Structure formats: structure tokens, C-alpha cells
Amino acid sequence: MVSLTIDDVKIEVPEGTTVLQAARMSGVEIPTLCDYPHLTPYGGCRLCVVEVEGARLLQPSCTLPVSKGMVVHTNTARVREARKFVLTLLFSERNHFCMYCQVSGGDCELQNAAYEQDMTHWPFQPNWDPYLVDASHQHLVLDHNRCILCRRCVRACGELVGNFTLGVKDRGPESIIIADLDVPWGESTCVSCGTCVQVCPTGAIIDRRSAYLGHEADVERTRSVCIGCSVGCGVELITRDNRLLRIDGDWDAPVNEGILCQIGRFLALDDERERIVTPLVRRNGTLKAATWEDALDYVAGRLKPLAGKKGDGIAALASTRLPVESLYLFKQLFADKLNSEMVTSIEEGVTTALSGKVAQELGRPFEGSLERLKSADCVVAIGVDLAENHQVAGFFVKRALPNGTKLVVIDPYDNQLHELAHYALQPQAGTDYELLLGLMSAIVKSGLSRDEPTNLSELAGYDPQVVSQVTGISADTIRAVARLIASSQRPVFVYGKGVTRASSPEVLSALIELARLVGALTPDQSAIIGTKGQANSLAAYMYGLDKPFEVDGHQAVYLALGDDEPSRRLIKRLKGAPFIAVQASYLSPATEMADVVLPVEMWAEQDGYYLNLAGKLQKAHRALVPPQEVRSNVGVLKALAARLGVELEADWRKSLKKRAPINPVVE
Amino acid sequence: MLSQADRRELDDILKKYPDKRSAVLSALYIAQREKNYLTDDDIRDVAQALDMTVTEVHAIVGFYTLLRKEPTGKYLIQVCTDLPCALRGADDFYRRLCRRQGLPPEGGTTEDGLFTVEEVVCVAACDKAPVAQINLEYHEHLTDEKIDAIIAELREKSTEGVTAG
Numbered sequence: 090m091v092s093l094t095i096d097d098v099k100i101e102v103p104e105g106t107t108v109l110q111a112a113r114m115s116g117v118e119i120p121t122l123c124d125y126p127h128l129t130p131y132g133g134c135r136l137c138v139v140e141v142e143g144a145r146l147l148q149p150s151c152t153l154p155v156s157k158g159m160v161v162h163t164n165t166a167r168v169r170e171a172r173k174f175v176l177t178l179l180f181s182e183r184n185h186f187c188m189y190c191q192v193s194g195g196d197c198e199l200q201n202a203a204y205e206q207d208m209t210h211w212p213f214q215p216n217w218d219p220y221l222v223d224a225s226h227q228h229l230v231l232d233h234n235r236c237i238l239c240r241r242c243v244r245a246c247g248e249l250v251g252n253f254t255l256g257v258k259d260r261g262p263e264s265i266i267i268a269d270l271d272v273p274w275g276e277s278t279c280v281s282c283g284t285c286v287q288v289c290p291t292g293a294i295i296d297r298r299s300a301y302l303g304h305e306a307d308v309e310r311t312r313s314v315c316i317g318c319s320v321g322c323g324v325e326l327i328t329r330d331n332r333l334l335r336i337d338g339d340w341d342a343p344v345n346e347g348i349l350c351q352i353g354r355f356l357a358l359d360d361e362r363e364r365i366v367t368p369l370v371r372r373n374g375t376l377k378a379a380t381w382e383d384a385l386d387y388v389a390g391r392l393k394p395l396a397g398k399k400g401d402g403i404a405a406l407a408s409t410r411l412p413v414e415s416l417y418l419f420k421q422l423f424a425d426k427l428n429s430e431m432v433t434s435i436e437e438g439v440t441t442a443l444s445g446k447v448a449q450e451l452g453r454p455f456e457g458s459l460e461r462l463k464s465a466d467c468v469v470a471i472g473v474d475l476a477e478n479h480q481v482a483g484f485f486v487k488r489a490l491p492n493g494t495k496l497v498v499i500d501p502y503d504n505q506l507h508e509l510a511h512y513a514l515q516p517q518a519g520t521d522y523e524l525l526l527g528l529m530s531a532i533v534k535s536g537l538s539r540d541e542p543t544n545l546s547e548l549a550g551y552d553p554q555v556v557s558q559v560t561g562i563s564a565d566t567i568r569a570v571a572r573l574i575a576s577s578q579r580p581v582f583v584y585g586k587g588v589t590r591a592s593s594p595e596v597l598s599a600l601i602e603l604a605r606l607v608g609a610l611t612p613d614q615s616a617i618i619g620t621k622g623q624a625n626s627l628a629a630y631m632y633g634l635d636k637p638f639e640v641d642g643h644q645a646v647y648l649a650l651g652d653d654e655p656s657r658r659l660i661k662r663l664k665g666a667p668f669i670a671v672q673a674s675y676l677s678p679a680t681e682m683a684d685v686v687l688p689v690e691m692w693a694e695q696d697g698y699y700l701n702l703a704g705k706l707q708k709a710h711r712a713l714v715p716p717q718e719v720r721s722n723v724g725v726l727k728a729l730a731a732r733l734g735v736e737l738e739a740d741w742r743k744s745l746k747k748r749a750p751i752n753p754v755v756e
Numbered sequence: 757m758l759s760q761a762d763r764r765e766l767d768d769i770l771k772k773y774p775d776k777r778s779a780v781l782s783a784l785y786i787a788q789r790e791k792n793y794l795t796d797d798d799i800r801d802v803a804q805a806l807d808m809t810v811t812e813v814h815a816i817v818g819f820y821t822l823l824r825k826e827p828t829g830k831y832l833i834q835v836c837t838d839l840p841c842a843l844r845g846a847d848d849f850y851r852r853l854c855r856r857q858g859l860p861p862e863g864g865t866t867e868d869g870l871f872t873v874e875e876v877v878c879v880a881a882c883d884k885a886p887v888a889q890i891n892l893e894y895h896e897h898l899t900d901e902k903i904d905a906i907i908a909e910l911r912e913k914s915t916e917g918v919t920a921g
Contacts, residue, residue, distance in 0.1 A: 126808070243811075245810070251810055253809035253810070253812070254811065255811065256809075256811025256814055257815045257818070258814060258815060259818040260818065260819045266809075267811070269810060269811060270796045270799060270810060270811075270814050271814070526833070717767075
């Protein structure tokens with residue numbers, strides 16, 4: 090601990106704390122602009138200068154570490170003068186005339202800082218030179234006239250997302266934020282994660298959709314969970330007058346710590362499907378608006394006689410985007426009460442069935458938490474493209490690379506992470522198993538294994554030399570990769586559909602064995618992560634909604650689609666079904682085929698739990714009020730059950746833990 | 757693009773530093789040496805060789821005026837026209853030079869791509885003005901005749917180089 094005095098108050102802080110952090114700890118506010126809590130201190134704007142006794146010059150508190158006996162003054166006349174001067178220079182550097190700017194009037198940190206210093210004007214001639222506006226980006230606009238070159242966006246792009254698209258060119262007054270080698274932003278390597286817009290202190294980077302639609306004081310923020318994929322990022326839904334304006338990453342969410350991907354931040358808002366606002370019942374061949382009474386009666390009437398029938402009864406399919414509560418009621422209603430044997434989810438277990446099988450054989454969960462990915466010194470990604478799906482997990486990997494984390498990508502097919510990988514292995518399709526055994530055999534031979542191999546006799550046949558013949562990867566490369574993985578302290582293994590879509594569980598078993606061999610799988614901690622599918626992929630598995638879907642012969646199909654979009658493959662299979670009921674938020678080819686359509690809430694309108702890929706249970710919260718005739722997924726299933734004379738149990742938690750889990754469930 | 761020889765030279769330089777990125781200015785100097793300016797490919801090569809990101813290297817190129825991104829002649833003629841030199845007629849000298857080379861007053865590159873003429877501020881040789889720095893060589897006490905002779909000589913040398921090569 091280091092003791093120092095800030096504004097006549099003595100405090101003790103841990104070594105390495107900056108003066109700015111120390112001041113905040115003792116309740117002293119120092120104005121900042123370039124500083125951002127989640128980014129490395131930069132010391133660029135000089136607004137946070139303080140007077141340190143014994144130092145000739147004012148010091149930037151954001152980059153100055155505390156030292157023993159330091160005496161700091163944060164609010165002297167000299168400091169106030171300097172702050173005003175810094176702001177004066179910033180204002181006169183470019184066009185900061187507030188009346189045209191979408192963030193002015195409360196949301197602009199530059200304007201707010203000036204008001205805090207009681208500035209009413211600045212005495213210098215402004216710079217009248219117009220700077221370019223880059224509006225080439227699909228979601229964002231970069232207006233250099235408003236930029237104060239704080240480089241928050243540059244740091245966020247590199248440090249938080251690992252994309253390194255944004256940079257700065259030239260120097261002095263010509264300095265300008267650029268993308269890549271100064272190409273239009275929309276043509277750059279930008280992945281549209283939008284972290285930059287979330288950290289920009291001024292109106293330099295604005296989001297096309299939400300710009301000018303409301304200040305922070307006009308909007309409501311609702312903490313929730315993104316259901317774009319199974320990572321389960323924390324989001325803040327920004328709404329005004331029951332309209333969703335924007336989605337921010339939740340800085341306090343443990344999973345993503347503020348970052349999001351394009352899907353979660355932008356595409357979730359780009360829904361142009363037509364909303365269903367009233368129940369629909371097919372009469373004389375066309376869907377007509379109906380009352381809830383009529384619609385539910387109709388469905389119940391068709392389903393009731395089919396209860397208990399096997400093979401020619403009810404086939405029921407639920408989206409893995411539905412909250413856990415709905416999935417549980419759905420499973421109870423159709424599998425337990427109506428005794429249908431064809432009750433499953435839209436993913437049909439493709440992403441989880443194999444993992445589940447392996448977990449059952451092992452007798453315990455074998456996957457670990459996403460946290461491991463953030464501190465890994467070697468990441469092995471097999472059969473998964475983290476730049477395509479589950480992108481935030483990919484950002485964790487990409488941002489760690491400059492710090493020395495090694496990346497091995499094993500994928501026979503094109504993979505966007507191949508070019509970033511230290512080793513991009515493209516084995517012949519279908520030879521992943523041989524490659525993994527080759528790696529294990531090389532590890533054992535090199536004496537680097539940390540655990541006894543259980544399949545020693547089998548490994549003998551997988552010498553790298555032999556494996557190289559089958560996989561097409563040189564024996565030297567196999568040995569080098571084996572050495573790399575085995576000599577890392579915190580290796581993490583990420584697997585995806587390339588592994589889970591394989592017809593047999595042996596590749597996954599080999600991966601588990603490899604992880605165990607290098608000490609990444611111990612009874613209480615695991616560094617294996619499966620990406621799974623949609624938001625509640627794992628929950629659907631836990632409730633046993635993971636078998637292949639077959640419609641043939643069934644008299645009725647019940648589709649709990651929620652706000653999901655049915656695949657073309659599913660639509661094809663629905664053809665010829667005698668009766669189809671669809672519980673959905675949007676019109677789709679599935680509702681076109683339906684006999685009854687029951688309108689339900691979309692993701693931003695519902696409360697409910699989600700179980701992410703690592704088994705973390707998180708609650709999504711309602712941010713929008715649904716149209717009047719639209720009901721909750723849970724409400725519809727309950728009403729239907731009541732009509733069928735069936736009691737449903739509401740305690741979904743207990744039964745969530747019944748099945749042998751792939752991941753332990755953490756609340 | 758870095759040639760094999762450039763890469764070998766860079767490898768030797770890298771040995772001097774605990775951290776590869778420390779050699780970025782040396783690496784950019786090597787990459788620029790042959791043609792007097794840097795292309796995007798040069799920047800990518802340097803970034804890759806030093807484990808840096810392309811935008812970082814690009815930012816460094818932008819920061820240093822001696823690292824050039826605009827296509828530049830094989831010979832870069834920099835004439836100081838700042839006050840002390842101007843008092844000795846360097847500004848008129850510079851303008852006449854541009855005119856004779858068929859270039860606008862702000863300088864530029866000759867049609868054959870051999871010479872780039874530009875006005876600079878101080879090359880630290882005020883007492884010997886008019887002064888031109890041509891690549892790394894200083895030419896002092898210049899007159900129109902002297903500079904024309906130097907240019908003619910360099911032009912001859914490089915065309916010889918082309919026919920011989």
C-alpha cells in the first residue's frame with residue numbers, strides 16, 4: 090500500500106494505482122476526456138492535470154502512478170486555469186459548434202466538461218477548415234469535425250476487440266482517425282462491433298439509427314441479455330416511447346464486459362419482418378383475425394384427441410431462442426402431459442447431442458467457463474470460426490494475440506481466423522481424429538504431458554509421421570503444435586459445429602483426452618468450451634429437446650417459434666402436415682402454412698432466463714411493451730394447457746439440473 | 757516490398773532489440789530506401805515482420821515527415837527556402853529550378869519519375885545557402901548552372917544504369 094494526500098485528505102491505495110483512480114477512491118472527482126475506465130490510460134487530452142507538490146509542471150493524473158508521500162491538489166487556481174486552456178484549445182481545433190451536433194445538450198463529454206469549468210465561450214478564433222465526414226459505414230458515421238483525437242475508439246478497437254482497424258494518420262492539426270491504410274471505413278476490415286461508438290465522448294462517431302432520436306435524459310435503459318447466440322452478452326436496451334433506439338454493451342456484465350458484435354448491437358435492430366398483432370385462424374383457406382378464445386379452443390380441440398399417440402400424434406418443435414421458462418412448459422406440455430414422442434427444438438440437438446453423449450459417458454460435465462478464454466496463453470480452436478459466429482468469444486481471442494497468446498486453428502474448411510493463427514492447420518476433411526491423436530502422441534513422446542494418457546497403446550499407432558500421411562499436415566508441424574500446446578500454462582480448447590456435426594463422438598473424446606493430457610481438464614476446472622448454437626441451446630438440451638425432428642405421419646405440428654425465423658429446410662418438412670399451429674412473433678413461411686397463428690412477444694418484450702454456452706444462467710428483461718393482443722410465450726403455453734385440462738409445474742430450475750450436464754449450471 | 761537482402765539486414769537489426777517493434781523506424785527506412793517512398797505493401801511487410809498492426813505502422817509513417825507515402829522520384833531534391841536561405845536568394849533559386857524542370861511552384865516529380873523537387877524548412881546549412889539536399893547528399897552554394905549540372909549528371913547516371921541493367 091502507498092499512502093498519499095489528495096486535497097488534504099490522506100489515503101492509502103495499492104501500489105500501481107494512478108492518481109486519478111486514487112482520487113476517485115477518496116471521492117474526489119477529476120474531469121477527464123481521453124480516459125475511459127475499460128481502456129489503458131493514454132494521457133492525451135490533459136484535462137485531468139493536477140498539481141503535485143515538488144513537481145515543476147502539472148501532471149496528468151490518469152497516467153501518473155501514486156508514490157509514497159505524494160501531495161496532490163486537484164482544484165487549485167493553476168489547475169483550473171490549465172483545464173480551461175485545454176478545453177479552449179480543443180474547442181478551437183475543429184468545428185465544435187454544438188447546435189448541429191446530436192450529442193450536445195447533455196450527452197457530449199466535451200460540452201459537459203466545458204460547462205463544469207464554467208466556460209461560456211472560448212477566446213480563440215475557431216479553425217474554420219472543414220474536415221471530411223466518412224459516411225461509408227453501414228451502421229456508423231465518422232465526423233472528423235467533431236473529433237478531439239482522444240483515441241478512445243482506436244484503443245477500444247485494438248484492446249477490447251482485437252481488430253486494430255482504427256488508427257491515426259499524420260500529426261498535429263492534420264491528425265485524423267483512419268481505418269486500415271486510410272480507406273473508407275465501410276470498405277475497411279471493420280467488423281461493425283460498434284464498441285467505438287459506445288466509447289466516443291463527442292459526436293464524432295454516431296450510430297445512424299439512433300442519432301437525433303433522444304438524449305440520455307430522454308431514454309430508458311434496461312439491462313438484459315443478448316440472445317443472438319449462446320455467448321449471452323449483457324446488453325443495455327435503450328428505449329424511448331416504447332421504441333428500441335439502440336443497444337449498448339453492458340460494461341458490468343461479467344460475460345462480455347461491455348463489448349458486443351454486429352449481430353447483438355446492430356442486426357438485432359434491423360428486423361424488417363412483419364409483426365403478428367392478433368391471433369389468426371384459417372377459415373375457408375385464408376388466415377383471418379380471431380379472438381384468443383377461438384384460436385386457443387381451435388388448437389386445443391385439434392390436439393386433445395392426439396394425446397398419447399405415438400408416431401401419428403403431435404410433433405412439437407420449439408425455438409432455442411425462447412426463454413428457459415417457456416422451454417420447460419413446452420417440454421412438460423407436449424412430452425410429459427400429451428405424451429408425444431416427437432418433442433424437440435429447432436436445432437434438433439445438432440450442436441449439443443454429441444457433447445451430451447460424451448458428458449454422460451464421462452459421468453460429469455467437461456466444459457468450463459468463458460472466463461478461461463480471457464486469460465488463455467494458448468487457444469486451440471477446432472471446427473469453429475469465431476469470426477463468423479459467437480464473435481465476442483472470438484474478440485477475446487483476437488485481443489489477447491498481441492500479448493503473446495498463441496492461436497492454433499484446426500479446420501479443414503475456410504476459417505477467418507486462419508490468417509491470424511500461429512498455426513492454421515487444414516487437415517484433410519474427416520481426419521481431425523487422426524490429427525488430435527497425432528498431437529497427443531507427439532506430446533507423450535516429448536515428455537511434456539502433465540497427465541497419464543489413458544489410451545497409450547492406441548497412441549502408438551499415431552506417430553506424427555504416420556498421421557501426416559493421412560491428414561496432409563507435415564510431421565514437423567504436428568510436433569511443433571504439440572510442443573506449443575503442451576508447453577503453455579493456460580491452454581484453452583474451443584470446439585464448434587465442425588466437431589459436433591461429426592457423425593461419431595470420437596473426435597470430441599479425443600479433444601477431451603488431449604485437454605486432459607496437457608492439464609486443461611481437472612475434476613474441478615475445465616478449459617474446454619463448446620460454442621453450441623442459439624441463445625438457449627444448452628437449456629434445450631437439458632430439457633431433452635434435442636432429437637432429430639420428423640414430421641411424417643404426425644397428425645398435428647405445434648411450432649413454438651417465438652421470434653425465430655424458420656429455416657427453409659424446416660418449411661420443406663412441414664409440407665403436407667394435416668394441422669399446423671404456430672406460436673410466433675413475425676409472419677414467416679411457417680405462419681403462411683399454419684392453420685392457427687398465436688402471436689407472442691419478441692425478445693425485447695419478454696422477461697426470461699437464458700443458459701449460455703458455459704452454463705451461466707442469466708435473466709433477460711422486458712424493455713418494450715408488446716402490442717395489445719400479443720401474449721408471452723409462457724402465457725400462451727399455460728392457456729393452452731388449461732384448455733387441455735393439464736397442470737403444468739412452474740419450477741423450471743429443479744428440472745434444469747436433472748440431465749447429465751455438459752456444463753455445470755451456474756446462477 | 758522488402759527484398760531478401762532487406763529482410764536479412766532487418767534480421768540483423770532486430771537482434772539489437774529485446775522487442776521487435778523498437779526497430780520500426782529502421783525497418784521503414786530500409787523499406788523506403790530504394791524508391792524514396794512507402795507503398796501500402798511496404799507498410800504491410802514491415803507490420804508483419806515486426807508483429808505490429810498495419811494501422812500502427814501507418815500511424816508512424818504519417819507522423820514522420822521523412823517517411824513518405826506519395827510517389828517520389830529516385831532523387832529527392834529538397835531546397836531550404838526559410839528566412840536565412842531566402843536572404844541569400846534560395847527562394848528565387850528554388851522557383852527557377854521548378855520552372856526549368858517543368859514543375860509548378862509547389863514542386864513535384866519530373867515526368868521521367870527521376871526527380872522530386874520540394875521546398876523544406878531548414879536543413880541546418882544556412883551559411884552555405886542556397887542549399888539542396890539530394891537524398892542524403894548536401895550540395896552547397898548552389899547556382900542554376902551548378903544544380904543543372906548535378907541533375908544532368910544524375911540523369912545520365914540513371915539512364916546508363918537502365919541500359920546497362
